[in-house]
Structures are given as structure tokens and as C-alpha cells.
Amino acid sequence: MRFAPAAAALSLCLAMSASVLTAQSGKAPDPRAAALVAQGQALLNAGDTQAAIDAFEAALAVDPGYTAIFIDLGEAARQSGLQGKAIRYYREALEREPGNFAAISGEGSALVEKGALEKAKRNLAKLQSLCGDNCPETVALQGTIARGIPARLAADSSADMGPASN
16 A cells, blocks of 8 residues: 555556557557556455555556556446446546447446446447447346446435425
């Protein structure tokens, strides 16, 4: 965690030069970044989201052209309950690779978790047109949409309505 501020500052600095580096997106990722991503994924699977985010941000600082890092950051943000931030990461990945199935599906799942079911259904339609009904990303997003809006959001929206009798 003590590296998070430095990694964030460095990634912000490198993000400004990312437009120059995106032309290199066809090349293999830097091995150091790939190692940090693997470490971040292991930490995320272990439930240590903050340490995973730190590892992903360090990987992004090493290789700002590595688009898959944004998908991993999106997943970590979703697991932390930061769906708005996750959507931003998925959109950055989509800006770099407009047909990225994982980014479309991840953004759709984050939209459902945020309560934007109709927008998530648009992502599902896009996935179905790009990769069909049986690709893993489509199936995953269909499952998330089928589960519906999280109970905490449904309870919040019904509490906002208040009693009908006045």
C-alpha cells in the first residue's frame, strides 16, 4: 500500500503520454507488467482488492499500452463496490480496443450493479451481435442481467419512494 501514491502519480503521468504509446498496442506486453498483472490477479482471487489494485497500477506504470490492465482494474473496482470507477476503466479499455468482449461484458455487469439495467442490456445486444449467444462474455453478462439489480439498490429505490398514503 505504501507504493500506491507513487504508482498513481506515475500512472497519471504516463496516461498523458498514452496516446503516443497506443500505436504500440499490437506488441507483446512488457514482461515486468505481465508479472505484476499475474500478481494482481492472484491477490484479487485471494480477496485482497487493494493490493491487487496496487499491483495493476504498477503494471500500468510499467506498460501504459497494455489494455488488459484496465479490464483487471475494472474487475478490482467492481469487487470493491466502486462500479462508477469500474465503468471508467472498462470504457478506457473500449476506447483503446472497441471490440474487446471482456470490456463490454465487464462494463455491462458494472452497469447492472449500479442499477442501469437498460444500458447493460445494450451492452448485451452489442456482445450478441459481435460474438454470438454462446461466447463466455455474453453468457456471463446474461447471467448478471438475469440476477437483476442488487438487493441493496432495490431496497434503496423502494425506500426513496416512501409510503404512498398521505
